[in-house]
Amino acid sequence: MDRSKADRVSNHLAGPRLYLDAVAADDGPAVAAWHRDGMFLRHLDAAPAAPPAAEALTAAWSTLKAAGGFPFAVRTQGEAPRLVGLVALDEILWAQRVGWIAMEIAPSEWGQGFGREALGLLLRFAFDEVNLRRLSLTVFAYNTRAIRLYEGMGFVREGSHREFLVRDGQPHDMLLYGLLEREWRATRHA
Numbered sequence: 001m002d003r004s005k006a007d008r009v010s011n012h013l014a015g016p017r018l019y020l021d022a023v024a025a026d027d028g029p030a031v032a033a034w035h036r037d038g039m040f041l042r043h044l045d046a047a048p049a050a051p052p053a054a055e056a057l058t059a060a061w062s063t064l065k066a067a068g069g070f071p072f073a074v075r076t077q078g079e080a081p082r083l084v085g086l087v088a089l090d091e092i093l094w095a096q097r098v099g100w101i102a103m104e105i106a107p108s109e110w111g112q113g114f115g116r117e118a119l120g121l122l123l124r125f126a127f128d129e130v131n132l133r134r135l136s137l138t139v140f141a142y143n144t145r146a147i148r149l150y151e152g153m154g155f156v157r158e159g160s161h162r163e164f165l166v167r168d169g170q171p172h173d174m175l176l177y178g179l180l181e182r183e184w185r186a187t188r189h190a
Helices: 026-034 038-044 054-066 113-130 144-152 181-188
Strands: 018-021 069-074 083-094 098-105 134-140 155-167 170-180
Touching: 026 054, 026 083, 054 069, 054 083, 054 144, 069 113, 083 113, 098 113, 113 144, 113 181, 134 144, 134 155, 144 170, 170 181
Parallel strands: 098 134
Antiparallel strands: 018 069, 069 083, 083 098, 134 170, 155 170
């Protein structure tokens, strides 16, 4: 049975411009291209900024899913959807209903609001579908674009790991953020 694209994407995973989809093996080369951008890598991870192979990236997202996480490809709506990012819920502690968020938007797509929409879809999935009550994330203090996004979406700075990493000879903090379901609902419906 051949269904239309609209039928394959349920409402809780779709926004005005984007939808969350399964991560496909053929997404690897596009994601690997993002990981060739040194600035992108320095915002993403504290590990040395060296591009991994496409296969390693695909394997990492498969491992996350196998461990009980929820990885998603972020795709544009329309006749020719394109991959613009990846988001995930991971490290879920089911007894406590808490989890962590991971997110990466292709550097070529920065500044278009895709991060905000993708994060909004992931939050809706986490709180309305998975029934979590708290989400956490970390971000490096120099990633001011991401910090504005997270704070604008209601995340609260809860602390920091001081001088967590050194880049270009300068120490930088890793900031800890959290969002409670009740806070999200209060700001979402205000």
